Amino acid sequence: MSELSQIKGINARQIKLLQESGVSTAEALAMSSLNVIADIDGLGDKTAKKLVWNARNALGMTEFVAAESINEHVEIITTGSQALNKILGGGVQTGKLTEVFGPFKSGKTNLAHTIAVSAQLPLSKGGLDCAVAYIDTENTFSKDKIMRIAKRFGLDPKIVLTRLYHTRIYSSDHQAQMIQKAENLCKSRGVRLLVVDSLMALMRNEYMGIGMLARRQQVLNNMIHALSRIAETYNCAILLTNQVATKMMGMFAADDAIGGNIVAHGCHFRVMFKTKGFSSNNSLKRKAIIVDAPDLPPEECEFYITSAGVSDSEQGDIPDNDREDIDGFEIETLYEDSEGDELSEAKLTTIPLVNVKGIGKGTAENLAEQGITSIESLLSANPDDLAGKISGLSSKKILEMQENARLLTNI
Numbered sequence: 001m002s003e004l005s006q007i008k009g010i011n012a013r014q015i016k017l018l019q020e021s022g023v024s025t026a027e028a029l030a031m032s033s034l035n036v037i038a039d040i041d042g043l044g045d046k047t048a049k050k051l052v053w054n055a056r057n058a059l060g061m062t063e064f065v066a067a068e069s070i071n072e073h074v075e076i077i078t079t080g081s082q083a084l085n086k087i088l089g090g091g092v093q094t095g096k097l098t099e100v101f102g103p104f105k106s107g108k109t110n111l112a113h114t115i116a117v118s119a120q121l122p123l124s125k126g127g128l129d130c131a132v133a134y135i136d137t138e139n140t141f142s143k144d145k146i147m148r149i150a151k152r153f154g155l156d157p158k159i160v161l162t163r164l165y166h167t168r169i170y171s172s173d174h175q176a177q178m179i180q181k182a183e184n185l186c187k188s189r190g191v192r193l194l195v196v197d198s199l200m201a202l203m204r205n206e207y208m209g210i211g212m213l214a215r216r217q218q219v220l221n222n223m224i225h226a227l228s229r230i231a232e233t234y235n236c237a238i239l240l241t242n243q244v245a246t247k248m249m250g251m252f253a254a255d256d257a258i259g260g261n262i263v264a265h266g267c268h269f270r271v272m273f274k275t276k277g278f279s280s281n282n283s284l285k286r287k288a289i290i291v292d293a294p295d296l297p298p299e300e301c302e303f304y305i306t307s308a309g310v311s312d313s314e315q316g317d318i319p320d321n322d323r324e325d326i327d328g329f330e331i332e333t334l335y336e337d338s339e340g341d342e343l344s345e346a347k348l349t350t351i352p353l354v355n356v357k358g359i360g361k362g363t364a365e366n367l368a369e370q371g372i373t374s375i376e377s378l379l380s381a382n383p384d385d386l387a388g389k390i391s392g393l394s395s396k397k398i399l400e401m402q403e404n405a406r407l408l409t410n411i
């Protein structure tokens with residue numbers, strides 16, 4: 001890493017301005033876009049161009065090189081699950097952005113916690129022996145969980161906590177500010193993994209409605225750009241979690257990550273987590289699917305959420321003597337509602353009743369007269385009460401309709 005002061009023609013005032021904007025090395029400056037630097041108060045177009053170009057010259061970035069001499073020094077962090085590592089090509093890679101998206105409770109925060117610890121493992125055990133920065137926008141960070149995961153990996157929980165730099169974020173511009181700050185941590189504290197859990201939560205609320213979309217995408221674009229620069233400059237791994245929105249296409253519903261193309265194209269690896277498709281509702285089993293990766297097949301795998309993070313089995317690979325500390329949570333109570341995600345909620349209120357087997361137009365009208373206009377209200381109705389109110393409809397028939405409605409919505 002080269003100091004800003006080594007750049008030709010730079011003065012102390014300019015160094016200070018750049019550092020305050022999170023650009024603290026010659027590499028970071030050289031990888032910045034001219035307009036971002038020119039936007040820094042007190043610099044201006046001409047100075048920005050001179051400094052960025054001089055930085056690029058100094059670092060040899062203004063020459064083409066023979067591909068033979070490219071140094072692809074990729075390192076890998078274990079996710080805690082061998083199955084997940086395998087479909088990711090070994091684990092979460094340095095120098096790249098990895099996006100994990102999925103519905104509520106699909107395990108994104110669990111992965112974020114697990115990797116915040118596993119990155120601290122020695123190289124021989126799948127880590128980078130490095131410090132970690134954790135940007136928490138949903139207030140779901142848990143010190144307890146970190147300590148349990150540390151024990152699971154045989155690390156000293158206290159030391160793990162001292163090497164984990166956490167920040168709680170309250171607004172999207174605060175998030176942008178702390179992403180810039182994280183760059184300083186890479187430089188001064190040897191941070192090699194930056195976790196953002198989650199990328200879009202605050203923006204989603206702040207920039208509501210189509211009119212705000214352009215502005216939101218601009219803020220997002222700057223963030224993704226800053227993150228890519230950090231990834232490359234410090235050969236740092238970046239893990240972003242993202243929520244999904246349900247898109248209705250006729251009567252089909254599909255989950256898609258939010259943030260659109262900017263996030264999709266900005267991330268090298270995109271993984272979808274799913275809660276669905278398992279017979280047992282109180283299972284902590286999850287599915288991961290590679291959605292996009294430059295050099296990986298679109299494979300999928302299963303993994304588990306345990307009290308000590310992401311793992312290949314329900315028990316996790318927790319050393320027996322630590323098991324007492326770690327056990328003692330009940331799957332049933334923690335996972336009371338497997339369908340609490342947006343997809344099912346949307347289905348319950350958006351799929352018309354006539355799509356349910358056994359409900360024709362006439363029946364739908366009769367139901368509507370009783371205030372039953374959605375699958376949600378049909379499922380919460382008492383079959384006996386309802387049968388008494390609609391002539392020609394037995395409670396047995398209503399039970400059948402409810403069963404068909406459940407089948408349709410996977411409940």
Ligand SMILES: Nc1ncnc2c1ncn2[C@@H]1O[C@H](COP(=O)(O)OP(=O)(O)O)[C@@H](O)[C@H]1O
Binds near residue numbers: 104105111284306334
């Ligand atoms: N010890 C634990 N404490 C809390 N939740 C747990 C624990 N172990 C497993 N879980 C499960 O993890 C799931 C939440 O996962 P999380 O990673 O927070 O999802 P996401 O971030 O995708 O919303 C819940 O289904 C919960 O039951």
Ligand SMILES: [Mg+2]
Binds near residue numbers: 108109110140197
């Ligand atoms: Mg979460």
